[in-house]
Amino acid sequence: MLSRVKISERDAQERNKDFKQVNAGYTREQMLEESKRCLQCKTPLCRRGCPVEIDIPDFIRELSLDNPGSAIEILKKKNNLPAVCGRVCPQENQCEKFCILGKKGESVAIGNLERYAADWAAANNKEKKRLETQTNAVKIAVIGAGPAGLTCAGDLCKLGYEITVFESLHDTGGVLRYGIPEFRLPSEVLDAEIEALKENGIKFVLNTLIGRTKTLADLFDEGYKAVFAGTGAGLPVFLGIEGENLNNVYSANEFLVRVNLMRSFDFPHYDTPVYKGKKVVVIGGGNTAMDSARTALRLGAQSVKLVYRRTETEMPARKEERIHAKEEGVEFVILTSPVRFIGDDKKFLKGVECVKMQLGQPDESGRRRAFEIKDSNFIIEADMAVLALGLNPNPILPSLTPGLKTDGHGYLIIDENFMTSIPGLFAGGDIAGGDTVIQAMGMGKQAAKKMDEYVRNLK
Amino acid sequence: MFKILSKKEIANNIRSFEIQAPDIAKRAKAGQFVILRINDNGERIPLTIAGADLSAGSVRIIVQEAGKTTAALCQMKEGDYIKDFVGPLGHATEIKNYGTVAAVAGGVGTAEVLPVIKALKEEGNKVITIVGARCEDLLILRDEIEAASDELLIATDDGSCGRKGFVTDVLRDVVEKEAVNVVYAIGPVPMMKAVANLTKEKNIKTMVSLNPIMVDGTGMCGACRVSVDGEIKFACVEGPEFDAHKVNWEELISRLAVFKDLEKISFEKFKSRGGCKCSQG
Numbered sequence: 001m002l003s004r005v006k007i008s009e010r011d012a013q014e015r016n017k018d019f020k021q022v023n024a025g026y027t028r029e030q031m032l033e034e035s036k037r038c039l040q041c042k043t044p045l046c047r048r049g050c051p052v053e054i055d056i057p058d059f060i061r062e063l064s065l066d067n068p069g070s071a072i073e074i075l076k077k078k079n080n081l082p083a084v085c086g087r088v089c090p091q092e093n094q095c096e097k098f099c100i101l102g103k104k105g106e107s108v109a110i111g112n113l114e115r116y117a118a119d120w121a122a123a124n125n126k127e128k129k130r131l132e133t134q135t136n137a138v139k140i141a142v143i144g145a146g147p148a149g150l151t152c153a154g155d156l157c158k159l160g161y162e163i164t165v166f167e168s169l170h171d172t173g174g175v176l177r178y179g180i181p182e183f184r185l186p187s188e189v190l191d192a193e194i195e196a197l198k199e200n201g202i203k204f205v206l207n208t209l210i211g212r213t214k215t216l217a218d219l220f221d222e223g224y225k226a227v228f229a230g231t232g233a234g235l236p237v238f239l240g241i242e243g244e245n246l247n248n249v250y251s252a253n254e255f256l257v258r259v260n261l262m263r264s265f266d267f268p269h270y271d272t273p274v275y276k277g278k279k280v281v282v283i284g285g286g287n288t289a290m291d292s293a294r295t296a297l298r299l300g301a302q303s304v305k306l307v308y309r310r311t312e313t314e315m316p317a318r319k320e321e322r323i324h325a326k327e328e329g330v331e332f333v334i335l336t337s338p339v340r341f342i343g344d345d346k347k348f349l350k351g352v353e354c355v356k357m358q359l360g361q362p363d364e365s366g367r368r369r370a371f372e373i374k375d376s377n378f379i380i381e382a383d384m385a386v387l388a389l390g391l392n393p394n395p396i397l398p399s400l401t402p403g404l405k406t407d408g409h410g411y412l413i414i415d416e417n418f419m420t421s422i423p424g425l426f427a428g429g430d431i432a433g434g435d436t437v438i439q440a441m442g443m444g445k446q447a448a449k450k451m452d453e454y455v456r457n458l459k
Numbered sequence: 460m461f462k463i464l465s466k467k468e469i470a471n472n473i474r475s476f477e478i479q480a481p482d483i484a485k486r487a488k489a490g491q492f493v494i495l496r497i498n499d500n501g502e503r504i505p506l507t508i509a510g511a512d513l514s515a516g517s518v519r520i521i522v523q524e525a526g527k528t529t530a531a532l533c534q535m536k537e538g539d540y541i542k543d544f545v546g547p548l549g550h551a552t553e554i555k556n557y558g559t560v561a562a563v564a565g566g567v568g569t570a571e572v573l574p575v576i577k578a579l580k581e582e583g584n585k586v587i588t589i590v591g592a593r594c595e596d597l598l599i600l601r602d603e604i605e606a607a608s609d610e611l612l613i614a615t616d617d618g619s620c621g622r623k624g625f626v627t628d629v630l631r632d633v634v635e636k637e638a639v640n641v642v643y644a645i646g647p648v649p650m651m652k653a654v655a656n657l658t659k660e661k662n663i664k665t666m667v668s669l670n671p672i673m674v675d676g677t678g679m680c681g682a683c684r685v686s687v688d689g690e691i692k693f694a695c696v697e698g699p700e701f702d703a704h705k706v707n708w709e710e711l712i713s714r715l716a717v718f719k720d721l722e723k724i725s726f727e728k729f730k731s732r733g734g735c736k737c738s739q740g
Contacts, residue, residue, distance in 0.1 A: 168677050170496055170503075170543035178675075207545040209677055213482050236681040238691055245691070245710055247717040251681035257674050262502065268728050271502035271527055272674070273721035347713035394678055396696060 002105030005034040007112050009324075016297045016328035019182040019265060028066075031116045035064035037101065038108045045098035046110060051442030052085075052151070054078045056095055056110055063113055068120040075117055080154030080197060081147065081441065083122060083189045084176055086115025089438045090318050122192045135201070136160040138455055141224040143210045143397065146174020147437045148230030148429025150194070151444030152451070153202050159452050163202045164224075168209040171261065174232055175430075175437065178261035179253070181291050183298070211400035216425060225458060226424045226451045229412065230444060233430040234394030238387060239283075243341030247348045248275050252284070252292045252388035259295055277384025280304045281352045282330075283338055284388030285315035290322065292386040293330040304330045305380060309337040309357050309370045335359070337370070339377065341385060351379045393431050418447035419454070426451050460540040461495075464517050469599045472524045473567060474533050475509070481516030483508075483546045489574035490552030490668060490700055493518065494676040496543040497531055504528050505673045505695075507571035507645070508547060518546070521570035521599070527725040548676050549699045552666070554578045558585070558640040561633055562608075563626050563654050565591040568646030569599050571668065575643060577607045585609050587633055591626035591650065595619040627653045634661050641666070644703065648712055655703035665703035669694050671714060686710050 007030075009015075009023040026034065038060040046056045055074055062071040075082040091097075091111035099107030138161050142149045145167040153163045171177055172194050176185060198204065208214060210231075219227050236251035238244050255274065258264040262272035280296040282289050285308040293304045306325070308315060311334045315322060326332065335357045342351040356376035359368040393410045405413045405421035412420050412427045420427050428434060428443030462479040469475050483493065492507045510519035524530045535541070552575050560579050564572040569590050580586045588608035592598045593616045605611045613621025614629045622629055627650075633639060634657075642665040644654040651667045658665040671683040671694050678696035685694050686707035692698060 168545060169675060170545075178679075207543050208482070209545060209548070212547055213486065213545065232679075234678045235693055235696070236679075238681070238684075240691075245684060245686060245714065247713060254674060254680035254682045257680045262674065263500075267721065268725045270500045271725055273502075273718045273725065275717070275721075346716075347710070348717075396678060 001037065004037065004106040004109045005030045007109070012324075012327035012329070015183065016294070019298055021186055022183050022324060025119055026112055026116045031063060031113065032066060034109050035060050035113055038064065039100060041100060045100060046095040046108075049094040049096070049098040051094065051438050052079050052445050054095075054114075059117060060108065060110070060113055063117060068117050069125070071117040072121040072125070075114060078445075079114075079441075080151050081193050082114050083118035083193055084147070084185060085438060085441070086111050086113075086118055087185050087189070088176075088180060090436065092319065094438065118193075119189075122189070134160055135162060137162060139164070139222075139224045140451065140455070141166060141219045141227045142230065143227065144168075144174060144230040144232055144429070144431075145172040145194075145204060146230055146232050146429060146440065147176060148232075148434065148440035148444040148447075149174065149228065150197060151441040152228045152230065152428065152448045154197055154200070155445055155448035156451060157197070157200050157202050159448075161452075161455075165202060165204045166208045166210050166214075167204060167206050169261070170206055172204055172206070174230075178257045179288065179291070180437075181256070181260055181295050183294070184291070209396065211396045216397070216401045216404075216422070220424065225455045226426065228444070228447055228451060229397055229420070229425060229427040229431055230429040230440065231394045231397050231431045233391035234396070235392045236387070237389040237391060239338065239389065241338065241340055243343055243349075244387075246341050246343040247346075248277065248384045249341055249349055250384070250386050252282075252288045252386050253391065255292055255386050256288070256295065259299070265299060274299070275384055276300050277382070278302050279382045279384070281338075281380055281382040281385045282306045282388060283385065284308065284390075285310070285312075285317055286388060286390070287317045287321055289386075289388035290317045290325045290330075292388050294325055294328055296384070296386065297328055297330065301384075305333050305382075306330050307333045307336050307338060307352070307354060307380070309335070310359060310368065311335060314367050333380070335370070337372065338385075342379065349383055349385055351381050352385055353377055353379050391430070397431070417450040417454070418443065419450065424454070426454075460542060461544040463535055463537055463539050463541065464515065466535070466537050469521070469570075470597050472533070473597070473599055474522050475570070476520050476522065476532075477512070477515070477517040478520060478541060478544060479516060480518045480544050480546075483518050483544070484511040484513055484516050487511040487518060487547040488551035489554065489578040491547035491549050492676075492699060493520065493544055493546030494548060494673065495520075495532075495541055495545075497528060497535070498542050501531075501542065502528055503543070503674055503676065505548070505670070505676055507668065507670075507699075508574065509570040510574055518544075521567045523567045526722050527729045530726065530729060545676070549695060550697075552578065552643070552668075552700060554582050556583045559587065559638060560584045561587045561589060561630060561639045561642045563589045563591075563630055563642060563644040563646070563650070565626060565646030565650040567599075568644075568650075568668075569604065572643070572645050573600060573603055573607060575645070576604070579643075580607055580609070587612065587639070589614065589626050589629045589633070591615070591646070592620075593617065625653065626650060627657050630654060630657060634658070634663060639663055642703075644668075648708065648715065651703065652708040652712075655706065655708070659704045666700050667703040667706065668699050669701060669706070669711065670699070671711060672717065685714075
């Protein structure tokens, strides 16, 4: 009772060679055992930790009664993407962190249970029930088909609005498609979630970059009463050090976009190439760094070294991702920072010069500051490097929309109603300072409520 | 899906396409580009917009067979559909009255320079266009370029048309003969680099349209980064045009070669399947 039902994972040495899912999810028996651990608290603390306000004990109760169909209905009331959230949410910092069982033992595995219900629905609910809402014939546009946009679109659709989602890429999903690898979130799982949104009447228009193909003003002229911008992250951060533009030095975004969105792991069946490094250095300590390192292994790297300036304790990546990465063979090189990339005579990478670091006192953010140790330079041999240092907000919409205000970092400024400096334009997710998938979804959800209020007040 | 409204062979291995894309046609300005993907397995490649027809709702692109995607594209027919086509991307050329402008173009850049010189001429500039090609047969859109220029000068490697030599030889004569306020260059990187070297020496402001490798083309991946004045710039959102005298040309040349071996594998595979009819001329 104190410990949760473990999810079975594929052997690390087997899974690090392909892009199939790391774990298979609970079986029915495991699901029943785990869901019965839930105490069904009268005042459930877990709900406080959920950015999209799922009725957690309710869906778990239905599961414990072996009613996955009712469980998914409860989930879908609040969460348009349960199969995604069950896989990629940092539950340990959210719902599961507050679970009362966690005080003495292990919290209920809420994420695994959510995933079970969602996967069950995808497998069994062939004749999906169409959402029964009266459409109100009011048009709302959503810019960006990533987690923030999809959530906002899903919620507004439930309220009866006619929703069109504009996406600049050739496929939906945003970071869920181009960023998160197959082995964490298979594309068919994402496809099924988006298909469900389409069945409810949401229209998707791809290959449309708002700001360029059409302007925000065009959208209002076309009769959209409100617009949500979930345009996501943009330009990758570089270090500004020597050799950063050598061949085979990638931003994590380029590397992951090539492999995930463009499917270059299957080159030349797919046309987009990617270099398959033998000795790979990944720089960074977040989830994107882990995704990059594990992807490099799966492309056949002999060694993958993850270089991070602080220690593992300070890494922003989820614990589960760190464990998975290490199990699969990623070597963590902590207290180390790159100072220069070294190229051969054809300007291809051959090594990364690093310096050792030590930790001092905590800075304003509470993390201990890292200092270089003088004369501690050393070279790591590498034919490929991936920089996973974060992203700046996408500049296209603000730079091409007169009157749209951003803060000093380029994030859209939004008020307490999620509205930007332009009346009727709301925003959420990375472009408005969100950080994680679930945070983006939470913002999309809150914005949808405020957009509904805004549009009703227009009449 | 984006319909191919028309396709014309304008020189050996070079084809001109009109693609139905009314939203893009409405917004496209000189100097901007599109990204296209021909099918579900395709790669995303950038192509400079060579013109737009508002009434037909179409965008013109010029394609020279250089690899798998361009060869496959050349094989598509009128009435076929291109899977994805997004744009107009990047900043438009800064069009104003500079006085006298020398526009230098080579290869398919000759088609891409057309909307730029049209806009410059409309703005009141004197436009001297210098076009380079290996031989006369590879000269494209000569009549249209001539009509849009005050003067058209041609250089061919073999002397089969115009002056025997490089565009830079012609450009040197022009700038020594008259006061040129701005030079605009678009074409193969070695050509643009040579133009930049010449005009730097002559101290003439020069703009170039760069063509680095791109993936998303919307400022997300960083593949297209170029060093301009020692700083990283993303050509897709901060370009594609930059001050020629500040571009790190060696870096651009080496970065363009990053996938040379893989591109060859892809192209060979395509040809071995009998895919390529283009190369038969």
